[in-house]
Structure formats: structure tokens, C-alpha cells
Amino acid sequence: MNLPYKVPEPSHWLHCDDETFVLPDGTGEKFYRDLLMESPVAMAIYTGPEMCVRLVNEAMLDIWDKNNGVIGKPLLEAVPELSGQVFSTLLDGVFTTGIPYIGTEDPVRIRRKGQPDIRYYKLIYKPLYNESKLLYGVMSTAVNVTDLVLAREELRETEKLYRNAVDVAELGTWSKNLRTGFVTYSPLISEWYGLPAEACSMAVFHGCIHEADQQRVAALRQQAIDTSGLYDCTFRVVNKTLQKEHILHAKGMVITGKDGQPESIMGMARDITLDRMTSMQLEELVQTRTQALAAANKSLRQINDNLQQFAYIASHDLQEPLRKIITFSGILQKTQAHQDTSGQLYLGKISGAAQRMSHLISDLLDYSRVENSKAVFMPTRLQDILQNIYIDFEVLIHQQHAVIETAPLPEIAALPLQMNQLFYNLIGNALKFTRKGIPPEIKLTAAMLTPEEVQEYSLPYSTQPYTHIVIQDNGVGFDPQFAEEIFLIFHRLHNYQEYEGTGIGLALCRKIVENHGGRIYATSNKEEGAAFHILLPLSRP
Structure with a gap:
């Protein structure tokens, strides 16, 4: 039911009867229709309580993703996707009360090309009256503001991320207006300075800086203003409320106005008290x-x-x-x-x-000499060292019917005397720690380590080639759990009545090998012999 609604007389009236639109100057329907149809703004006219689509331009049809077939149909029948949204209620309110509706960013959910779509529009619903001042319809205009809404949402999200990042980093932000003389700041700045929330005068703000730092900070600040450059300073502030001292590191940038003059300084600060x-x-x-x-x-x-x-x-x-x-x-x-x-x-x-x-x-x-050795390393043929040792043990080898197999050993940069001590001790142990009734069998082998193996062993001269020498025997061996202990000084696995010795020999061997930038380790099983692995660099870096 249409209700009469009195409005103030406008300068021009848009009159309407049941069939023809007429303007006060006598212009007919064609003029008005052409004006509406050619408008770049989406427009439509709905009449009657059912809001039948009387006129609609191409811009509005594009929003609905419809054609001229909607004319003459109630709006919700012509565009059923609008059902359940607020538009029918808004139109009914304007038609019933005669009070226009002006929206700013109304979301419109509709299907376009078969896919659900949501866009934002500035909607205006204005009541239409006839000559008798009776309300008979509503004129609708829609301006697409989707890009504006999305841009603002993106800006809001960016600001949120920025605030979160600032909060996580425990940064305080501030902005000094050089023209008004006021400073605005974040809660952290307020907490550090002991100032009222949000803003204060620059005089009060700068007054919180420690007296000993004020002159230096003022000079750096003025330099940034004069050059329209950056502000970077570390200083102390004294909390006005708690009298607690904080050490801050502040960075800022001078912002110039349209006239090219410095307008403000914006920046952030971090409390580095704990760091200092x-x-x-x-x-x-x-x-x-x-x-x-x-x-x-x-x-x-x-x-x-x-x-x-x-x-x-x-x-x-x-x-x-x-x-x-x-x-x-x-x-x-x-x-x-x-x-x-x-x-x-x-x-x-x-x-x-x-x-x-x-x-x-x-x-x-011998052990102390290795520890403090300052001798010069020289090319040393290990094969010659080994031959000399065989001569030293010639009688013992003959008495024990020992069998020794030797592969060619390389030449290395070494201290010849220490190499002699190393192999003398190891060959001597192989001849000493034998099983009763079993002639000793000793086998020496040598091979080059690959670069990967050098890295795997974590050898000190990682860029140098290394040789891997193994001295294998068939003697008494030892329990694998003692593989490291046997290299400790004075550590013996046997008493001297059974096997003579001082417990220094293997410790001396390790010291000699390490002195040459190498590594020595042993593997064994009790009563199954032992193998001593010697890793030595061919040259020194």
C-alpha cells in the first residue's frame, strides 16, 4: 500500500503517471530514458510494493550479469541471487517511509559467469513521487567501490603485519611534528620514557634524555633536519615516573612537506639496555x-x-x-x-x-722431547726407517721365527728420529705381545686416503693428502673397550712380570703422530691380534 509522504518542494520535480514520465518543462519519456540509459553510473527504477524493474541501464545489468529480460519483473524474481541479502529490506524501507538510503560500501554477492562473486558498491535508494505527492517507486544508483575497499583492506592488513612485526621486535615508534612541536608515540615509548599515553610536547619528550646525552642527541637531530636525512643515535633516557634508566637505539627519517621544508621526523627505537x-x-x-x-x-x-x-x-x-x-x-x-x-x-x-x-x-x-720438539721437518722415506728397525730387531725376529710382510711405504715430511721411535715401538709391541707357542706374523700395508675420508676423520690438515698405514699382528690383542685407554701414559693392560714395559710406549706413539698432524687408533679382539692404524700427511701446509 502506497503511503502519502510530504517533502519540501525541490527546484525541479520528476512527475510520473501510470505510463509516461514527464519533466516540468514538458520533456517526454524519451529524454529521461536516454539520460538514464546513457549514464555511466548503474541506475534502475523499481515501482510498486514488489519493486518491479521498470527501467534499468546497461551498467546495472552488467552488475547483475543479466539482460533486458528482467524488465517488468519483481527485483528478487529478476535477480534471485539477491534473495537473503539486505537489499529487499532496504528498498521496502525506502518505499514505505520515503526516507532515502545512502550506503557507502555495501557488499553485493551475485553470480557472474556462473561463479560466485562479491563486490562492494556505494548504493543510493531515493523515493519517487507522482504529481499528487504520492510515493510510487524507488530510484537506485550503484557506484563500484570494490577496488577502494580491497585496497583499504590490504592497507589494513599491511598495517596489522607492521604492528605485529614492531611488537614482536619490541620496537617503539614515534613521530615528531616539527611545526606543531608535539610528539606522538607508541605504548612502549610511553613505558620507557614514563610519559602520558600517545602524545606530549617535544620539550617534555627531549627532557627525558639523560643530561649527559642531551647535547649530542640534539646535534645529531639537528643535523638530520638540516640535511633532510636520517637520524641514528644511541642514548640514555630516564623514566619520569620510576627514575629508571634505559639505553635506547633510535633511528628516524626526516619528512618534508609540499614546500620542501622539514615537516616531521618519524622513526622507531629499541631498548638495548640488556644488550649493553x-x-x-x-x-x-x-x-x-x-x-x-x-x-x-x-x-x-x-x-x-x-x-x-x-x-x-x-x-x-x-x-x-x-x-x-x-x-x-x-x-x-x-x-x-x-x-x-x-x-x-x-x-x-x-x-x-x-x-x-x-x-x-x-x-x-723421549716423551718430553716429543712434547716440546722444535726440530725441522724434512722429507723422510718411511721404507728406510722400517729397514733400520728390522736390523735392530734382527736377532729377536730370528729367535721368534717371526714373519713380517711389508708393502711399500711413502715418503713424508717428518722428523726422522720420531718416525724411528714410532715404528720401533709399534713393531716392538707386535714382537712382544705374542701368544705362547705361536710365531708372530706382522703385516704392514699403506694406502692413500680419499679427500672424503680426510674430512670424515676430521684431520687437521684437511687440504693435504694423507697416507693410511696399518700394522697388523696375530698376538694377544686386547678387549675393544680399552682401544682408547692403551694410548694413555702409564696405562698397562698386563703386569710387567708377564710383559715388560713402562706403559709409555703407545702414549709416545700417539704424541708423535699428533705432532705430525696425524691420528692413530687401534682395533682388536682379545686373543685375535691387534691392528694399529696410522694416518699421516705426506706434506705440511
Whole structure:
């Protein structure tokens, strides 16, 4: 039912009867229809309570994705996709009350080319009256603002991501308006400075800077303003409320106005108080450790001096009384050969103990010389070293009926004396730790490591070629769990009554190999022999 609705007289009226539109100046329907149809703005006229489509231009048909077949049909019948949306309610409200509706960004869900689509429009619904001032229809216009809405949404999301990033990074933001003299800032800045939320004068803001830093900060700020450049400064602020000190690192950029003059400075700041305190603590710790290290080095030098002195004493003063004990006990054994047998036994024990002590001191001296060696490395033929060792063990090899197989060994950069000690100890062990009644069999092999193997072994000279020498025997072997312990100084798996030795030989071997930038390790099973693997670089970097 149409209700009369009185409105103020406009300057022009659009009159309408049941069939023909007439303007006050007598212009007919064709003029009005052409005006509506040619408009770039989407327009339509609905009449009656059912909102029948009376006129619609191409722009509105394009929105609906329809053709002229909609004319004369109720709107929801012509465009059923609008059912369930607010448009019928809005149109009915305008038709019933005569109050226009002006929307800003109304979403319109519709199917275009068979696919669901949502766009945003600025909708205007205006009531239409006849000459009797009775409302008979509604004029609709729609302006597409989808791009604007989407751009604003994208900007909103970008701002949200920015705020999140700033919050995660614990950054405070600020903006100084150079023309109004006010500063706006984020909650973190307010918290650090102890200022009221959101804004204050620049005088108050700058007054929070520590007195000792104010002049320097002001100079850097003015320099940025004068050059329209960047502002980068580290300074202290004192919280106005809590009197707590913070160390801030601030960065900003000068923004110029249309007149080219500096208008504002915008930037962000980060609280680096904890970083600075940690850095200071680390510096103090490093200084303390450096002093401790210097003291330790001084003590170590003193210990080395003492060791060198001990080595001299061991090689001269200690060895001399041992030699006398061995000599005189030997004389007593010979001169008292037909005397008390218990005395002979004691003399034998004295002589044996003295000889073991002499060997121990000799081995210790060898070990200390390797540790402190400053000799020059030279090309060394390992094959020649091995031949000399065979000569040294010639009698023992013959007595034990030992069989030794040797592959060609390479030439390396080494200390010949230490290489002699290395192979002498390893061949000697293979001849010593044999199984009863089984002649020793010793096999030496050599092969080059691949670059991948050099990396896998984590060898010190990773760019140098390495040789892998294996000394395999068929002796007593050892339990695999002791594969590392056998290289510890004074560590023995057998007592000296069973197998003589000082427990220094393999420790000396490891020290020699490491001194040459190599590695030594052993594999074995008890009573199945042992294999000693020696990795040595052919040259030095």
C-alpha cells in the first residue's frame, strides 16, 4: 500500500503517471530514458510494493550479469541471487517511509559467469513521487567501490603485519611534528620514557634524555633536519615516573612537506639496555679470563722450565746412581755366585728394579722431547726407517721365527728420529705381545686416503693428502673397550712380570703422530691380534 509522504518542494520535480514520465518543462519519456540509459553510473527504477524493474541501464545489468529480460519483473524474481541479502529490506524501507538510503560500501554477492562473486558498491535508494505527492517507486544508483575497499583492506592488513612485526621486535615508534612541536608515540615509548599515553610536547619528550646525552642527541637531530636525512643515535633516557634508566637505539627519517621544508621526523627505537649490560659483563669476564690466562701462561712457562730442569736431572743425576746400582749389583752377583742363594735373589730383584727405573726415565725423556720438539721437518722415506728397525730387531725376529710382510711405504715430511721411535715401538709391541707357542706374523700395508675420508676423520690438515698405514699382528690383542685407554701414559693392560714395559710406549706413539698432524687408533679382539692404524700427511701446509 502506497503511503502519502510530504517533502519540501525541490527546484525541479520528476512527475510520473501510470505510463509516461514527464519533466516540468514538458520533456517526454524519451529524454529521461536516454539520460538514464546513457549514464555511466548503474541506475534502475523499481515501482510498486514488489519493486518491479521498470527501467534499468546497461551498467546495472552488467552488475547483475543479466539482460533486458528482467524488465517488468519483481527485483528478487529478476535477480534471485539477491534473495537473503539486505537489499529487499532496504528498498521496502525506502518505499514505505520515503526516507532515502545512502550506503557507502555495501557488499553485493551475485553470480557472474556462473561463479560466485562479491563486490562492494556505494548504493543510493531515493523515493519517487507522482504529481499528487504520492510515493510510487524507488530510484537506485550503484557506484563500484570494490577496488577502494580491497585496497583499504590490504592497507589494513599491511598495517596489522607492521604492528605485529614492531611488537614482536619490541620496537617503539614515534613521530615528531616539527611545526606543531608535539610528539606522538607508541605504548612502549610511553613505558620507557614514563610519559602520558600517545602524545606530549617535544620539550617534555627531549627532557627525558639523560643530561649527559642531551647535547649530542640534539646535534645529531639537528643535523638530520638540516640535511633532510636520517637520524641514528644511541642514548640514555630516564623514566619520569620510576627514575629508571634505559639505553635506547633510535633511528628516524626526516619528512618534508609540499614546500620542501622539514615537516616531521618519524622513526622507531629499541631498548638495548640488556644488550649493553650483557656486553659490559662479557667484557669484564673476558678481561678477567685474559688476566687469568696470562697468569696461567706464566705458571705454565715456570712449569716448563721446571720440567726442562727435571729432564736434565733425570738424564744425568738420576741415571748415574741407577747405573752404579746396576753395576755393583751385577758385581756382587758374580763375586758372590756361590754364596747365599737368598742374597742372589735379592740382588737380582735390585738389579731388575734399577733397570726398569732406568728404562722408565729414558722413556719419559723421549716423551718430553716429543712434547716440546722444535726440530725441522724434512722429507723422510718411511721404507728406510722400517729397514733400520728390522736390523735392530734382527736377532729377536730370528729367535721368534717371526714373519713380517711389508708393502711399500711413502715418503713424508717428518722428523726422522720420531718416525724411528714410532715404528720401533709399534713393531716392538707386535714382537712382544705374542701368544705362547705361536710365531708372530706382522703385516704392514699403506694406502692413500680419499679427500672424503680426510674430512670424515676430521684431520687437521684437511687440504693435504694423507697416507693410511696399518700394522697388523696375530698376538694377544686386547678387549675393544680399552682401544682408547692403551694410548694413555702409564696405562698397562698386563703386569710387567708377564710383559715388560713402562706403559709409555703407545702414549709416545700417539704424541708423535699428533705432532705430525696425524691420528692413530687401534682395533682388536682379545686373543685375535691387534691392528694399529696410522694416518699421516705426506706434506705440511
